[in-house]
Amino acid sequence: MIRRAKVAxxxxxxxxxxxxxxxxxxGVLALASLVTAAIPPQSISEALPMxxxxxxxxxxxxxxxxxxxPLTSYVLAGELTSARASLATITxxxxxxxxxxxxxxxxxxxxxxxxxxxxxxxxxxxxxxxMAYVVALLVPAVS
Amino acid sequence: xxxxxxxxxxxxxxxGGWFFLIAVAGLYGLAALFDPAVVGEALSSFESLxxxxxxxxxxxxxxxxxxxxxxxxKWLVRHLGKASGFGGWILTVACGILSAGPLYxxxxxxxxxxxxxxxxALIATFLYSRALKLPLLPMMVHYFGVRYTVALSVCIxxxxxxxxxxxxxxxxxxxxxxxxxxxxxxxxxxxxxx
Numbered sequence: 001m002i003r004r005a006k007v008a009x010x011x012x013x014x015x016x017x018x019x020x021x022x023x024x025x026x027g028v029l030a031l032a033s034l035v036t037a038a039i040p041p042q043s044i045s046e047a048l049p050m051x052x053x054x055x056x057x058x059x060x061x062x063x064x065x066x067x068x069x070p071l072t073s074y075v076l077a078g079e080l081t082s083a084r085a086s087l088a089t090i091t092x093x094x095x096x097x098x099x100x101x102x103x104x105x106x107x108x109x110x111x112x113x114x115x116x117x118x119x120x121x122x123x124x125x126x127x128x129x130x131m132a133y134v135v136a137l138l139v140p141a142v143s
Numbered sequence: 144x145x146x147x148x149x150x151x152x153x154x155x156x157x158x159g160g161w162f163f164l165i166a167v168a169g170l171y172g173l174a175a176l177f178d179p180a181v182v183g184e185a186l187s188s189f190e191s192l193x194x195x196x197x198x199x200x201x202x203x204x205x206x207x208x209x210x211x212x213x214x215x216x217k218w219l220v221r222h223l224g225k226a227s228g229f230g231g232w233i234l235t236v237a238c239g240i241l242s243a244g245p246l247y248x249x250x251x252x253x254x255x256x257x258x259x260x261x262x263x264a265l266i267a268t269f270l271y272s273r274a275l276k277l278p279l280l281p282m283m284v285h286y287f288g289v290r291y292t293v294a295l296s297v298c299i300x301x302x303x304x305x306x307x308x309x310x311x312x313x314x315x316x317x318x319x320x321x322x323x324x325x326x327x328x329x330x331x332x333x334x335x336x337x
Contacts, residue, residue, distance in 0.1 A: 010211035013255075018204055021251040023160035025200070027167045028247050029192045030185075034170060037185035038178075070276055074286050081287075090287075091295065098274040099306075104247045110159055111250040112257065112266065119314035120267050123306050127271075131298050138294040 021111055028107040032067035035103050041066040041076055045093075050080055055089035056132040060125055063096030067104070073097035087139060092132035099124040199244030207252050210259070220260035225311075227262065232304055235265045239272030239303065246270060263316030268307030275299045 041062050048058040059080075063073065077090035100121050101108065108117035175182040223231050242249060253266050275296055283292045310316060 007212065010208055013211045014204060014208040017207060017251050017255060020160055021254070023164040025196075025247055025250075026193075027160070027164040029196065030164075030167045030171065030189050033189040033192060034167075034174060034182070034185040037181045037188060038174065070279060071282060074279070074282055078286050087291070094295070095274055095299070098246070098276070099271050101246055106163055107247050107250055110163070111254040113316075115314060116263055116266070116310075116316050119310060119316065120270065120306075123267070123309045123313065124271060127302050127306055127309075131302050135291070135294050135298055138298075139291045 021107075024107045024110050028104050031106075032103045036066070036068055039065070041068070041072070042079070045076060045080060050085040050089050051083065055086050056092040056129050059085070059089040059092035059132065060096040060100070060128045063093045063098075063128065064100040064102050064121075064125055066097055067101065070094075070098050086136065088132040088136040091135045092128050095131055096125060096128035099128060196245065196248060199248045202244075203248050203252050207255055210252065210255055214256075214259060216259050219256065223256065223261045223265055225262045225264075227265070231262070231265055232268065232307070235268045235307075236272045236300060236303055239269040240275045240277065240300075242269075242273055243278075246273060249273075262307075262311070263314065264307040264311035267310040268303050271306040272300065272303035274303070 044062050044065065045058075048062065049055070050058055050062075052058075062076075066073065073094050077085075077093055080090050080093070081087075102121070105117055105121060108120070112120075171182055171185070174185075221227065222234065227234075249270075253261070253269065257263065257266060280292060280296070283295070287295075
């Protein structure tokens with residue numbers, strides 16, 4: 001039987017976490033909406049030479065800044081494939097879209113720690129590029 | 144370390160989120176001066192995002208409550224702590240793949256688990272493995288084919304473990320976490336790991 005005091009303590013702890021993190025989550029949602037409306041990922045990818053040798057780096061950059069639904073990254077990657085972007089470029093875009101979050105960084109830093117957030121995003125950014133080349137080696141062309 | 148600055152720090156931390164929200168509202172105000180159409184578009188996108196994220200937040204805070212109530216610190220350290228071993232990695236990757244919703248919705252629960260002793264490396268692995276979205280796999284197959292989808296999925300699982308290992312090696316986050324766990328906070332004062 002769980003003691004009432006323990007339930008009250010857990011509820012209080014949850015409420016404290018909620019009041020501390022709710023404005024951060026709300027702020028991130030608002031910031032993501034504003035960034036996506038002001039600078040759509042499509043316009044960034046159009047401005048960058050995605051089909052160049054440095055395509056995967058640019059792909060990872062676009063994915064890191066973007067904050068929309070992952071499905072949007074598939075659509076954008078499909079468009080880039082038509083525009084002759086390499087498989088590595090679209091992989092870097094798709095992977096960094098969900099693993100790196102520049103817009104979410106303030107929230108991640110506030111809740112999980114600045115050091116953690118900076119290191120995790122930096123490592124995820126580099127790994128998105130490395131994975132892009134690995135996948136491109138494994139899959140020579142999109143079937 | 145005296146008690147007063149710690150209280151002030153806690154106070155600042157508690158209000159930090161609200162300051163951030165006010166700053167974002169200020170950005171909206173500023174953007175409205177230059178391009179009201181963009182702000183209108185952003186607000187409508189914000190509204191649909193909020194509606195979409197509410198069920199996820201209910202789930203996350205429900206889990207947070209249950210974790211506070213039932214999750215024993217010793218159990219968590221044994222299964223998801225620094226020395227949890229192979230089982231810890233498997234459990235974390237599986238939970239990451241099965242978790243739904245956006246990345247930031249899971250930060251509060253992970254913050255709580257980190258305080259209870261979950262390894263920073265495993266938190267990084269959890270966040271990375273979320274890149275594998277099971278409900279979106281049919282869509283990925285439609286766009287890029289089966290071969291690409293399988294290769295990417297396998298790579299995401301392997302790289303999620305690699306990201307955790309790199310976090311543990313490079314960031315030193317778990318070293319700091321361990322120090323905190325044994326109550327030796329003075330040695331790493333100034334490093335904000337929470």
